[in-house]
Amino acid sequence: MEDLSSWKEKFETCVYAKKLLDNIEYLNAKVKNPVDIEEVKKGIYYARKYHGLQMRQSGDPYYSHPIEVAIMLAEFVAEEAPKLYNAIMLQAALLHDTIEDTELTEEVITTIFGPEVAKHVEGLIRIKLYGKISSEESLNLLVRQKRYYSINQVL
Template sequence: MDYSTPCKYSIRLLEKLKSLDTQNVLDFELINKAIYWAKKYHGNQKRKSGEAYYTHPLEVAYMISDYKLKTDVIVASILHDTVEDTEVTVEMIQGTFGQRIAQMVDRLTRDRPDGSKLSVEHIINNAYHLKDKEVLIIKLFDRFHNIQTLNNMSLEKIEKKIKESLKYFLIAAMDIELSSKYIKELVDLCAQNLPTQKNVIPVTDSDSSILYPVFQKYIHTQVPA
């Protein structure tokens, strides 16, 4: 496979970035290198839908570009699963893409060097502790794309991801003042896909006990389906 060959996902992403980059702030050489790495290292990995796995980070970057047009964030979003799912290391990313991109990818990686595995809640919590809104933005849009492509999961996993999204990602989206368009889309997608079709998903003290204190003001919020 020629990993440098453009695909419809990379073409779509690059065309959008070029249309948005009216101030010439993006480093397209670095972005193209990240696309190459995503294709090369994710290789033959597939999503449950059967699509090539690298299409997922390219779609995440596509969505993020509307909200954060910054080279480091775009590149980190393209590479966000490489350390967790491929042979790529944080050191490899730092050597090629720089310290900040490597740092973001590391903070988004659930599988840790000591053998432990971070929960989604802990990744969000760490982003708050470190005041790293860019990591939070990437994780949010990663979840947006995953919620859009739930069809091939078991009902149990779908329900788990939706409840998790409403308890943690909706709160984070509100806290960083994400556009109401995205917040409404997240709620709508969760409501459409929730197998039990419940009218409300309460956020309780026990559900949110490990989260950063900034979440406390939302703990008793009920989210309409």
């Protein structure tokens, strides 16, 4: 396996990543607990790396989809549930299609991002086994999962 910090040297921005990162910087200025931008960049890097040359029907690179999901999630959570606004949820949004559509495994996600991110990604996959879900449904599931896990950690 590659050195886990080598992604920083290889990270390249693109129009999609820039949109997310600019959005995070804007939202970070409005919330009490800003998101670690380096952790978001790590999620972007691995989403792009593993989705590689996959394309959407629109002709856009496939990784643009998880980045758009992360943008919607960031905006929604920062406004509606700011305590849940964190890098873990954004990383899960960025990786939500990787296990089923790429060679990335839950074990590798756990190694790179930690068990909580892997748990959220895996949870989305189990739900999607019953059929494709929209970006909005993915966003709502991530928020519900995080609320559930946050409540259970307090109890």
